[in-house]
Amino acid sequence: MQFHEWLRSLRSSAGLKEDLRNFLPSLPLSSSSLLGLGAVASLTAYWLVTRPRPMLPPCDLQAQSVAVEGDPSCRRSALLQDDTLLDFYYEDTKTAYDMFQRGLRIAGNGPCLGFREPGEPYQWISYTEVAEQAQLLGSGLLAKGCQPNPQQFVGIFARNRPEWIISELACYTYSMALVPLYETLGLDAMVHIINLAEMSVVICDQEEKAVSLLENKEKGVTPTLSCLVLFSDFSEDFAERARSCGVEVVKLAEVTDLGRQNLKDPVPPQPEDLAVVCFTSGTTGKPKGAMITHGNIASNTSSVIKILEGSFVIRQEDVSISYLPLAHMFERMIQVSMFCHGARVGFYQGDISLLMDDIKTLKPTFFPVVPRLLNRIYDKILSSVTSPLRRALLHYAVRRKQAELSSGVVRNNSWWDKLVFNRIQASLGGNLRFALTASAPISPTVLSFLRATLGCLIFEGYGQTECTAGCTFSMPGDWSAGHVGAPLPCAMVKLVDIPDMNYYAKNGEGEICIRGPSVFRGYLRDTERTAEALDSDGWLHSGDVGQWLPNGTLRIVDRKKHIFKLSQGEYIAPEKIENVYMRCIPVLQVFVHGDSLQSYLIGIVVPDPEVLVDWAKKRGGFVGSYKELCQNPDVKKAILEDMSEVGKEAGLKSFEQVKDLHLHPEMFSIANGLLTPTLKSRRIDIRRVFQEQLSNMYSKKAI
Incomplete structure (x- = not known):
């Protein structure tokens, strides 16, 4: 004044x-x-x-993690007072059920879950209504024969929408465990899951999904399935078909009405009780069901809240957009965090092509996102700037904002925001305060660019289903890129030697292992694979290779097992694909390569010298010596077409097919160091030897 x-x-x-x-x-x-x-x-x-003021970091950014018991390979968060890990943040939030109840006390009749019809504004269901509907639905499930204990598994097979969350909360209200299903698992995998969990009840959003489950019941391969609960109407023909094989089909509203007539008091879960069995899609074998407890969820969510406590406090008026699959833990942890603070979650319409319209309408303040979408936003921004002058202005503005970021300032009200970035920010609703990217690595270039242009906090996390969601997280105030942050307060992270790959913990490199209250209980009824993931001391072996940086953050550098993710989050098992391509007549040896910053695969192929010359002549009239044919782009194109055809016949998905090749005229061998004594590919060495060719293929595709 x-x-x-x-x-x-x-x-x-x-x-x-x-x-x-x-x-x-x-x-x-x-x-x-x-x-x-x-x-x-x-x-x-x-x-x-x-004047803009820098964000004060919660710890020394040059020492974001602390060695445990003097062992620099094993580290915990610098935010902790000692080696005691964080179980919960608030005294009254020790389970996922508790966290929603806390939000209910804060918000009461305030908005909780939002949905919209095409072209319409969002409509909201209050916290009070959600809690009441969950209790009625849960009581109805008990009346249908479900038991109020963590050994009762209830399946849900639906896209993101309010009923999904109400169904989840109905289970938690009576200590039942949820088992999400999703279409990309495939029907065989869903048969395996239903039988493994001995599920009798599955909740579906529409008749088409229920039909796919009923077909397996008709074949006699899912004997325990006895009740299908549908969000929407269904045909009488379908109901009759279900009755004929011993399955009852009922609408969600009818189960809710049944619960109203048989209302039961809540039976809240304990922290050690099972909350969800999250099945990983995997790439080989049957899917594994990670058993996640309420304590796992509480500790993981609480750790993120603690990290953000001084920089980003979730407020009741905050709103998140829900479009990432609820069948995966990343989206679920975001929502639990929102509910804990009485904030809102608005659901997209179910059509990803309409997502941007949903975002503009909802105007979220919180944006959970995966690198693939951030890459699209980045590409769209650059492609929309066509004139040299505007492009120069954009890049200059980005550099000025990045200079602010380097000093800890994050804002969206600078002159550059008003002159250059306002339309970009408006395309995401104009109200973003916070974005979190996870599930796959993101390019440092893209991350730094979007932190500048969007003018909001963008954090990066790393983890996996088996540690509930995250085990590391960016520290507020550290806006550098190229790492995944320091350990969360709920996790100790250590690196262990991998001699075969020449990674040693003494050098600050090795397999990433996690221990703490957010680490899962194991795989459902699968002691063998549980023992592979969890050692006798309770350390979860991730299979990823990490490197400690001098400031105490973690960088992901490799994959121990030859399984990796593409930028869209799809897992790839290269050896499986290579075995398929070996059936191709002109192919003698093949190496399939993928980059977690790219959305497609490329490969190195050694053609069979005894076959190539004749094959090439018959295939397209190509003539020349073996080496000349390896350098002929038309021959490469023909081999790639044959490989794609063989891959298609073998059932490879589109993202599993290589999109470009380099033909190499020299065989991989023990002598040249590209094969092991047991004739297995030395993948690291092959990648190193052909680094130039691999980089060129990705560069060419990018152009």
Whole structure:
């Protein structure tokens, strides 16, 4: 208030002259010079009051993690007072059920879950209504024969929508465990899951999905399935078909009405109780069901809340957009965090092509995102700037904002935001305060660019289903890229030697292992694979290779097992694909390569020297020596077409097919160091030897 009164006094030249002469009594000042000095003083004072201030980090950014018991390969968060890991943040939030109840106490009749019809605004269901509907639905499931304990598994096969969350909360209200299903698992995998969990009840959003489950019941391969609960209407023909094989089909509203007639008091879960069995899609064998407890969820969510406590406090008016699959833990942990603070979650319409319209309508403040979408946003921004002048202005503005970021300043109200970035920010609703990217690595270039252009906090996390979601997280104030942050307060992270790959913990490199209250209980009824993942000391072996950086953050550098993710989050088992391509007549040896920053595969192929010359002539009239044919782009194209055809016949998915090749005329061998003594590919060495060719293929595709 005093500052504004002083500014008003500056409007009077007499008052200005008197004020300045008090400061500068020895200077002979004219009215015009006094006015000039007054203007400078006003602007300086205004700048001092309104200048952007850097975010204060919660710890020393040069020491974001601490060695445990003096072992630099094993580290925990610098936010902890000692080696005691964080179980929960609030005293009253030790389970996922508790976290929703806390939000209910905060928000009451305030909005909780939002949905919309095409072209319409969002409609909201209150926290009170959600809690009431969950209790009624849960009571109805008990009346249908479900038991109120963690050994009762209830399946859900639906896209993101309010009923999904109500169904989940119904299970938690009576200590039942949820088992999400999703289409990309495939029907065989869903048969395996239903039988493994001995599920009798599955909740579906539409008849088409219920039909796919019923077909397996008709074949006699899912004997325990006895009840299908549908969100929407279904045909009488379908109901009759279900009755004929011993399956009851009922609408969600009818189960809710049944619960109203048989209302039961809640039976809240304990932290050690099972909350969800999350099945990983995997790439080989049957899917594994990771058993996640309520304590796992509480500790993981609480750790993110603790990291953000000084920089980003979730408020009741905050809203998140829900479009990432609820069958995966990343999206679920985001929502639990929102519910814990009485905030809102709005669901997309179910059509990813309409997502941007949903975002513009919802105007989220919180944006969970995967690198593939961030890459699209980045590409769209760059492609929309066609003139050299505008492109130069964009890149200059980005550099200026990145300079602010390097000093810890994050904002969206600079001149650059108003002049250059406002349309970009408006395309995401204009209200973003926070974005979190996970599930796959993101390019440092893209991350730094979007932090500047979006003008909001963008954090990166790393983890996997088996540690509930995350085990590392960016530290507020650290806006550098190329790492995945420091350990969460709920996790110790250590690196262990991998001699075969020449990674050693003494060098700050090795397989990433995680221990703490967020680590899962094991795989459902699968002791063998549980023992592979969890060692006798409770360490979860991730299969990823990490490197500790000097500031205590973790960088992901490799994959121990030859399984990796593409940028869209799809897992790839290269050896499986290579075995398929070996059936191709002209192919003698093949190496399939993928980059987690890319969305497609490429490969190195050694053609069979005894076959190639004749094959090439018959295939397309190509002539030449073996080496000449390896350099012929038309021959490469023909081999790639044959490989794609063989892959298609073998059932390879589109993302499993290589999109480009390099033909190499020399065999991989023990002598040249590209095969092991047991004739297995030395994948690291092959990647190193052909690094130039691999980089060129990706560069060419990018152009």
